[in-house]
Amino acid sequence: MVVPYFNSAVVYASLFAFMAIGLTLTYLTTKVPNFAYGSFVTIGLYTSYTMWKINGIAPYYASAVAFLLAGLSSAIMYLVVLRPLARRGSSLVSLMIATFGVDFGFVGIFGIYTDYLRNRYNLNDTKQFFQLQADFNLGEVPGIVYVAPAALTLIALLLYLLLTRTKFGVAMRASVENPSLAKVLGINVERVYVVSWILAGGFAGMAGAFYTLWLPGGTSTGSDLIVEIFASSILGGLTSIFGAILGGLVIGGSEIVVGTNLTTGFGAIGAAALGVLLLLVSVYLWRLKKGRARIVGVAGIVLGAYVFLEAASGLSLDPLVSGLVGGFGVEAIAYQKAVPLLIMVAALIVMPKGLVSINWRKLLRRERKK
Amino acid sequence: MALPQAVFFGVDLVKFGIDFVNFYALYFAISLTLNLEAGYTGIPNFGKVLYVAGGAAVAGSLSGRLAAYVYGINTHGDYVTFNAQIITQVNNLIASDPVFATELVLLSLLIAALIGAAFGYLSSYPAIRLREDYLGMLLLAVAQFFQIFLRGFVPLVGGTQTIQVPDPYVYFASLGIGFRDLVAAAVISVFAITVYFFAEKVAKSPLGRTMRAVRDNEDASRALGKDDASIRRKVLVVASAMAGMAGALVTFYYGSVGADTWTRFAWTFWPWLIVIIGGAANNAGIALGALFFTALFKGLAQIQVLLPPSVLSDPNYIVDIAFAALIVIVLLVRPEGILRERPTLTLPRRKLVMIARSSSTQLPPAEGDSSTREGGGKLGRLKSLLGRILKRRGSADSAR
Numbered sequence: 208m209v210v211p212y213f214n215s216a217v218v219y220a221s222l223f224a225f226m227a228i229g230l231t232l233t234y235l236t237t238k239v240p241n242f243a244y245g246s247f248v249t250i251g252l253y254t255s256y257t258m259w260k261i262n263g264i265a266p267y268y269a270s271a272v273a274f275l276l277a278g279l280s281s282a283i284m285y286l287v288v289l290r291p292l293a294r295r296g297s298s299l300v301s302l303m304i305a306t307f308g309v310d311f312g313f314v315g316i317f318g319i320y321t322d323y324l325r326n327r328y329n330l331n332d333t334k335q336f337f338q339l340q341a342d343f344n345l346g347e348v349p350g351i352v353y354v355a356p357a358a359l360t361l362i363a364l365l366l367y368l369l370l371t372r373t374k375f376g377v378a379m380r381a382s383v384e385n386p387s388l389a390k391v392l393g394i395n396v397e398r399v400y401v402v403s404w405i406l407a408g409g410f411a412g413m414a415g416a417f418y419t420l421w422l423p424g425g426t427s428t429g430s431d432l433i434v435e436i437f438a439s440s441i442l443g444g445l446t447s448i449f450g451a452i453l454g455g456l457v458i459g460g461s462e463i464v465v466g467t468n469l470t471t472g473f474g475a476i477g478a479a480a481l482g483v484l485l486l487l488v489s490v491y492l493w494r495l496k497k498g499r500a501r502i503v504g505v506a507g508i509v510l511g512a513y514v515f516l517e518a519a520s521g522l523s524l525d526p527l528v529s530g531l532v533g534g535f536g537v538e539a540i541a542y543q544k545a546v547p548l549l550i551m552v553a554a555l556i557v558m559p560k561g562l563v564s565i566n567w568r569k570l571l572r573r574e575r576k577k
Numbered sequence: 578m579a580l581p582q583a584v585f586f587g588v589d590l591v592k593f594g595i596d597f598v599n600f601y602a603l604y605f606a607i608s609l610t611l612n613l614e615a616g617y618t619g620i621p622n623f624g625k626v627l628y629v630a631g632g633a634a635v636a637g638s639l640s641g642r643l644a645a646y647v648y649g650i651n652t653h654g655d656y657v658t659f660n661a662q663i664i665t666q667v668n669n670l671i672a673s674d675p676v677f678a679t680e681l682v683l684l685s686l687l688i689a690a691l692i693g694a695a696f697g698y699l700s701s702y703p704a705i706r707l708r709e710d711y712l713g714m715l716l717l718a719v720a721q722f723f724q725i726f727l728r729g730f731v732p733l734v735g736g737t738q739t740i741q742v743p744d745p746y747v748y749f750a751s752l753g754i755g756f757r758d759l760v761a762a763a764v765i766s767v768f769a770i771t772v773y774f775f776a777e778k779v780a781k782s783p784l785g786r787t788m789r790a791v792r793d794n795e796d797a798s799r800a801l802g803k804d805d806a807s808i809r810r811k812v813l814v815v816a817s818a819m820a821g822m823a824g825a826l827v828t829f830y831y832g833s834v835g836a837d838t839w840t841r842f843a844w845t846f847w848p849w850l851i852v853i854i855g856g857a858a859n860n861a862g863i864a865l866g867a868l869f870f871t872a873l874f875k876g877l878a879q880i881q882v883l884l885p886p887s888v889l890s891d892p893n894y895i896v897d898i899a900f901a902a903l904i905v906i907v908l909l910v911r912p913e914g915i916l917r918e919r920p921t922l923t924l925p926r927r928k929l930v931m932i933a934r935s936s937s938t939q940l941p942p943a944e945g946d947s948s949t950r951e952g953g954g955k956l957g958r959l960k961s962l963l964g965r966i967l968k969r970r971g972s973a974d975s976a977r
Binding site: 295303312319559 | 703707710718721726730842846895896897900901904908912
């Protein structure tokens with residue numbers, strides 16, 4: 208393999224793409240950010256855990272069951288909580304707080320379920336378990352490294368076909384674009400919404416099942432993942448399914464690449480390259496000719512030049528540059544979630560409509576004209 | 578010496594009462610700050626835990642270091658590892674040094690307020706620019722990251738293992754069992770009452786009415802010359818500073834601080850639950866909502882103690898599910914909460930009645946309408962307009 212963390216980046220990127228598709232689907236249909244979304248991932252996690260520990264069924268098969276279970280929970284949540292509230296004319300904030308409450312309820316259900324598992328089957332790791340040793344190996348590489356991206360590609364292809372080639376897909380797009388007009392045309396908008404919620408929960412569940420093959424899990428895993436899931440979805444624009452896939456890939460990949468390099472170090476060349484990157488971004492900010500952007504730009508230019516010069520000369524005088532070159536140590540792994548968070552903040556400031564909203568061709572042409 | 582006991586069905590009512598007041602006052606204060614943001618100004622703060630935890634972590638971590646420094650206790654250069662020994666020594670010294678204990682609490686409160694205010698100022702940057710849903714997601718994600726950060730960053734509060742905090746109430750612990758918590762309850766209650774009067778004062782002030790105007794119609798308030806961005810920023814800074822102070826009081830009451838205390842359920846969701854139950858934009862409603870929540874929470878906890886221990890599962894989880902169901906039901910059945918929002922009177926009711934009597938022939942055109950005020954000028958006209966907007970909104974609500 209090219210770099211040691213390549214596998215990790217591939218799996219992470221694929222899983223977050225899965226989760227981002229689901230969150231985007233729910234946002235598209237009901238226009239509510241679903242704070243309980245992480246819990247659907249946890250449902251997948253525990254479906255996989257239970258089936259492997261008790262029945263010895265590999266998570267790949269469990270992912271289908273996880274899809275169904277999480278999809279069903281998602282549909283129930285929509286039908287029992289969100290639809291009645293929306294019909295009552297609740298405000299957006301009320302709907303958001305309701306999904307927050309449902310997440311709390313889910314955590315309670317997981318608590319009861321894990322207690323039950325522990326007592327019934329004498330398992331002592333139900334609250335917090337290690338990566339499941341259930342994967343096959345292909346050469347030196349674990350199977351999930353192939354399966355996760357393959358499944359993502361398949362799902363993306365199927366979604367594309369569904370949305371563009373089937374009547375139901377066209378109805379789905381119509382209901383998202385203009386629900387009242389779709390209703391007039393005789394489309395059962397409610398059914399479309401329920402199906403989107405089933406799909407959304409299902410993708411989260413599936414991602415959760417795959418997740419157990421790569422990383423340790425627990426009752427709060429889904430809640431912690433919410434940072435990356437939101438970041439992926441927002442980077443994708445929150446309204447585009449294929450944007451969400453792109454967002455998930457970028458977030459998952461960059462979190463691993465940057466996070467791992469922060470612990471082991473970028474090397475002198477890498478650190479120098481980072482300095483140059485910072486320099487370029489700062490020059491761009493400086494050229495915006497806005498008061499505050501200019502100050503940030505000047506600060507960035509100074510810092511970028513400093514990092515570049517120090518890293519290139521191999522001096523490493525201070526903890527920042529020597530950390531970048533030689534790594535900040537294992538403790539830095541705890542902060543790798545800062546990467547998705549920072550990307551999310553940057554995306555909200557620079558391109559609130561997401562990656563897909565940018566007209567790259569136009570941007571390039573404009574830059575060339577300058 | 579010990580506090581009197583009043584045992585009732587195996588529950589010590591005095592101990593229960595002190596515990597109840599502590600919990601109530603804490604959540605009352607935090608919910609009031611959330612109400613200032615979400616209820617009055619319409620900032621959906623789904624990251625409340627961030628400000629509370631920020632104040633708590635920094636105050637909890639710094640107060641111990643400061644005390645160790647002042648007393649000249651050897652920290653061996655590693656405060657976290659030797660934390661238990663250091664705090665034991667500090668507590669022994671503090672027990673006979675009430676002046677320093679008070680100073681320590683006040684200084685920690687100040688630091689916590691500054692941290693909270695700084696976080697509030699930073700989050701006002703997105704709060705001014707983003708739509709409700711994006712803002713909610715961002716604040717939730719930032720708060721979640723902060724908890725992950727606390728778990729990972731050992732020097733601050735010891736990561737996953739908690740660190741102890743100097744106990745400023747330690748003198749009262751020597752008086753007898755229960756006295757320490759009684760004093761803590763008194764301190765937190767004074768804080769909560771102060772926050773309540775502050776929130777009421779703000780809500781009834783011209784600023785409070787402008788906050789509501791910004792919430793209800795940003796464009797209209799802007800057209801009237803109100804700077805909505807600066808109002809949002811002010812509210813976030815002030816409310817977050819108070820939330821940070823509440824966080825510092827929590828750490829002193831618990832005597833320890835760690836990362837896993839600061840879940841988004843306990844410090845974001847519960848205050849929201851209280852605001853929704855009690856009634857958004859109604860401080861008296863928040864008092865009732867917090868009372869209802871505390872009674873339910875502590876009552877259920879007591880019932881659990883009385884019940885035989887369940888072999889099947891921890892009953893706390895059932896309480897979680899019950900609260901989840903509760904908020905959905907409240908939102909469905911009575912979304913305005915126990916006490917609904919009312920138009921504020923620009924003058925005390927007594928004065929309004931007096932004006933009405935003195936103008937002999939007719940009653941003022943509308944309750945809460947300040948056009949009766951003599952020589953209102955530009956401000957008076959604005960107030961009367963706002964009053965009318967609020968009144969119309971109120972009547973539209975009741976018509977529905």
